Amino acid sequence: MNSRIFFYTLVAGLFLLGIFQTVQRHFAFDIPWMPGETRTVWNIDAKIDFNALNEPVVASLTTPNSQAGFTQITQNAASPGYGLSFLYEENSPQAQWAIRKASGPQTLYYNIQLLVDKKSVDQPITEMPELFEAEYAPAGLAAGSDIIADALKTSADAFSFTRELLKQINATEPNQNVSLILTSKRSKTDLLIDLLNEAKIPTKKIGALVLEDGRRRQHLQPLVEVFQEKDGKITSRLFDATTTKAVDRSNLLLWDQSGKALLELTGGEHSKVSFSMIQQDQPALAAILQKTDNDHLFNFSIHSLPVEDQSLFKNILMIPLGVLIVVMMRVLIGLKTSGTFMPVLIAMAFIQTSLITGLIGFVMLVAVGLFIRSYLSHLNLLLVSRISTVIIMVILLIALFGVLSYKLGLTEGLKITFFPMIILSWTIERMSVLWEEEGAKEVFTQGGGSLIVAVLAYFAMSNEVTRHLMFNFIGLQFVVMSFVLVLGSYTGYRLLELRRFKPLADKE
Amino acid sequence: MFFSSPFKLRDKGILGMNQRNSGYVGRYNPRKLYPLVDNKLKTKIIARDANVTTPALLGVITMQAEVENVEQFIKDTPGFVIKPAKGSGGKGILVVTKVENGRYYKSNGNEESLAEIKRHVTNILAGLFSLGGSADVAVIEGLIQFDSAFDGFSFEGVPDVRVIVFKGFPVMAMMRLSTAASDGKANLHQGAVGVGIDIGTGRAINAVQFDLPVERHPDTDKELKQLNVPRWERLIYLAASCYEMSGMGYLGTDMVLDRDLGPMLLELNARPGLAIQIANGKGILPRLKRVESLKDADKMTVEERVAFSKKHFSE
DSSP, rough: HHHHHHHHHHHHHHHHHHHHHHHHHHHHOOOSTTOOOEEEEEEEEEEEEEEEEEEEEEEEOOOOOOOOOEEEEEEEEOOOOOOEEEEETTTTEEEEEEEEEEEEEEEEEEEEEEEETOOOOOOOOOSSSOOOOOOHHHHHHHHHHHEEEEEEHHSEEEHHHHHHHHHTEEEEEOHHHHHHHHTTOOHHHHHHHHHHTTTOOOOEEEEEEEEEEOOBBOHHHHEEEEEEETTEEEEEEOOOOOOOOOOOTEEEEEEEEEOOOSSEEESEEEEEHHHHEEEEEEEHHHHHHHHHHHHHSSSSGGGGOOOOHHHHHHTTTTTTHHHHHHHHHIIIOOOOOOSSHHHHHHHHHHHHHHHHHHHHHHHHHHHHHHHHHHHGGGGGGOOHHHHHHHHHHHHHHHHHHHHHEEEHHHHGGGGGSSOOOHHHHHHHHHHHHHHHHHHHHHHHHHHHHHHHHHHHHHHHOOOHHHHHHHHOOTTHHHHHHHHHHHTOOOOOOOHHHHHHHHHHHOOO | OOOOOOHHHHHOOOHHHHHHIIIIIIIHOOOHHHHHHOOOOHHHHHHHHOOOOSSSSEEOOGGGGGGGGGGHTTTTSSOOOETTTTTTTTOOOEEEEEETEEEETTTSEEEHHHHHHHHHHHHHHHHHHGGOOOOEEEEEOOOBBGGGGGTTTTTOOOEEEEEEEEEEEEEEEEEOOOOOOTTTHHHHOGTTTTEEEOTTOBBBBEEEEETEOOSSTTTTTTTTTOOOOOOOOHHHHHHHHHHHHHHHHEEEEEEEEETTTEEEEEEEESSSSHHHHHHHHSSSSSHHHHHHHOOGGGGGGHHHHHHHHHSSOOO
16 A cells, blocks of 8 residues: 555656646746747837047947846847947946947947846846036026925925925926026936935936837937935936926836946047837747846756757657557557557657648558568568568658659658658558458557557647647646556556447346 | 446456556566466476476477477377467467378368478577567477367367466356357457356356357357366366466466366466456456455465365356
């Protein structure tokens, strides 16, 4: 009894392990259950135009970090003649182009693909930006102090203070202090930053891109990030200086978080950066794979193999499912097959040839093979040489069928070469021996049984959903294994035995 | 209904293939003993050591060089059988029923020349008839003179008695009669008639062909109910002693009856089929359970076991 308990513990353990791994993979890596799911990817181009001054040019474009809502998948840049490097300086990524000499109008392109990703989070803030020395005209200084004093009265912390400032700046009828300093030369954003700086609140200017499908020649929208330290923890919030409303980040990509310039250019003038973007729906899996290329989370996975080997595994990982079908058919139904796992191999050939072509080709090959093999049995050959003869014969038959179908214009027929020749030869040999020993009836029972199982295995193994699941969730292999183990201990009747023993059961 | 209910089968105590494999063959037959059963020569040797009668061993040919000497084994016999030790399904068995002035005749009257016999032996040695084509040895046995009690019950072939011996207890028996449909072979799925034999008396209980009840032999029209195996006591005793001899817990023993020498063991089978239940019209499971429930079964002698079986497994 103890061994029974151990056995069922093992089976349950395998089953749970498989399910756990599968569910964990789904939730941790976002691998979809179904093959057809898609995810949104933003494809954004930044175009830099400038006039080169016939001297060495270095252009550094600040590029986006991965952030809340978006994960970077790929980035690349195109600009003939320029040396390109992607740098990461002071917490902000850059694309840097350089050339020894250039003159006239120049255009540089930078492209980034971002996956819409709810799980992505902002980079942690490690330190407050520093305050800077501002220069005001004396009148502006006094007005600014008044505004700050007003706002301080009706606020509790840096964020509510900022909101109070925004109310004043954006009032429909601004008071005279605001009118005084809000000159046409200074934008509301710069004003807000200056005022906050004056009130000793650190800020950073952010360039944000509003994402809208198919937009071209877009520019960054300036935002102000306000920092506050509370209980040793730094938090920040975004504000738009032109409105008192909160900033909606759902369609907003924070492109430039450097706090400096979007583009730093030496050796050129009249620079201009513009953005265009399109929204794409990619298969979820491909998108996620590209994403994880970056963060190496997939290390222990088939996906870490080269693509060529992956496609090999794609077929190998389906075999357990075919094997499960065979076990079920034999143990639960009681179908006789010729060679235990021959149907699985035939099913794999069917996957390559497509079902109907495969069935016709298989039946024809075996039939003709049996016919010729019946002559061989008169020769009293030894087994090994007999099988070898059958193998050569099968190859010749395949060649013959291939050429014949090609001449007849049936290119489908060429797929017959996908059949495993050694397996076919053994099948023919076995069926031939069976024919001699047990008669034709047994050949048709076993041959038919093999084909039924092969077709079922084909459907299980070629199904898009099962292929997706078995390939992406290795844990399912354990689940299949636990099923096979359970079936191995099934001692009940087979379905066909219910028929066989029926006369016996029906006896009074 | 096309299918019968599995619960009904369970009530009748019918053993299914899955249960046979894992519960009996797998549990009671140690893998390492299989060669004793699968190799007829080895079976013969252990049977001789255990005083179990088998057909007379005239000679064994193991090497090609010995093939030339085959005549010395066969020339002075009334008839003989040459078979591969590891043959399966009755393949490669040559039966010569009459030897006259150095000429050999098969049962259908055709002559088989000495050269042909030698070629047959060569084929056996090369593995033509053994599973997987492995090299084999040829066993030459004396011809069995069939008991006249079976006249009219068999068409052409050898009638034999299959006894299932479980842990040394004969639990169920049937006689296999070849028919024209089975082509002289005694395999039930090929159309031989299976006749359930009462363990206590050796009398026919029930007969089936192709899993369906029959009253008379399809070729000879003889009423099968009249079948009565002579020297049943001795036959069942021999079958039961195959347990000690082979070590196999779940064993099919194939016995034949010789007119002069009485019952003898023809071969053993480590994976006996399930058709015996249909031939007996009874499930074998209650009997197997009964034996399994015996505590001191291992201490019982062959006689005690046979007595137990006759008492409990008889109709």
